[in-house]
Structures are given as structure tokens and as C-alpha cells.
Amino acid sequence: MVGLGFAMTENIAYYGRAVQGGVGSLTFIFVLRGMVAPFSHPLFTSMTGIGLGWSRQSDNGFIKVTMPALGFMLAIILHATWNGSATYGGGAGFIAAYFLIMGPAFIITLMTIFFSLRREGQIVRRFLYVDCERGLLEPKEYEKLCTIRGRMGMSWTALTTRGFSMWRARMRCNQIASELAFHRSRVTRGFGRNPQTAQAREAEYLQMLQALQQQLGSVPRPPR
Structure with missing residues (x-):
């Protein structure tokens, strides 16, 4: 989302300057930035996000320190390659960079997202099952939380039948459910050295989840 926001802002500036060059210039810039490579800035930014996510989920001290910096550096390298191919390589350099570097990088990023979402579903299914058994989550809701x-x-459904506020509550509920599952996963793997802090964090997640469900009208059953 950060990359999309930056791309939108930058595109407005490019389109504004292109208007001064006439319809031909505006058309060229629109096709280049809006149709050929609309994913470029989100792709660059995602490298930093992947590095931060990898660091967050790893218990290896070296990975925790190096992956955010490596992701950031990779974002810079990809952006510099993209800009440099058009500036110094001409049309041939731009096309080569597009198909040999940017295209494969985009496909790899999509694959990373796919496997990350599948892993998230597995973690949610494993670590929220106890809440389904206790009655905090309805079985149908639990099953839906396990898939994107x-x-x-x-x-x-929340947006189309109950409005924007309920959509936001539903999105927040989905997010808290995932955070709770990942929190339990990290605790199971030995993350966090203070059991009391971990228990307090879990209690906070459960309280937020229950409050959101009540807001959505899904009142949890009494825990068994």
C-alpha cells in the first residue's frame, strides 16, 4: 500500500508535466507508467516488507538483524536498475530490464505472497482451533478465517450488507485473529523470554477479538 500510494503521487506529477508536451507525450507516459509498469513501486517496496516479515518470524539473530537491511538494499537496487535501464540503456535496455529482471522479480514476489498466505492459513487453522472448541469462534467463521x-x-458481505463501519470491524477482526495465531506460533517456537508478558499479550488479543465479534453481532458462546 505504501508503494501504491507513492506511485499514485509520483504519477500525478509525471502526468502533469506530460500534459505540457501535448497528447502524444501524455499518452506515452500514461501507457508506460499506468499500463506497462504499474506494479514497479509496489514491487520495490515489497522487498523491504519481505525483509521485515522474515526478520519478525525468525528466531535466528543474524537473520533478524540482516534481513530488514537486505530487503531495503534490494528495493534500492531494483529501483536503480529500473530507472537506469531507461536513462542509460535506451529502449533496448528498458525492454531487457523489464523482461529479464522486473518480470521475474514480480513473479517471484507473487509466489512469495501466495506461499505466505498459505502458511498463514495453516497457522491460523492450527492455533485458533482451540478458540473454536471453546466457543469463541463459530465453526463457520473459523473455517473462513483459515483461507484468504x-x-x-x-x-x-460486511461491506455490502452492513456498511463501511462493519467492513472495518470485520477487517480488524480478521487481522487480530491472525495476530493471535502468529503470537501463539512464536510462543510455541520459544520466542519471548517472559511467559507473563506472552500471557498478557494473548489475553489482550482475546479481549479485542471478543469485543470485535460483539460489535459484528457474533456473540461468542460461553467457553467450555
């Missing part, structure tokens, strides 16, 4: 399609379906 189910989450999107619940969010879309």
Missing part, C-alpha cells in the same frame, strides 16, 4: 477467500468473503 473466506476472509475476503466475510469482508465483502
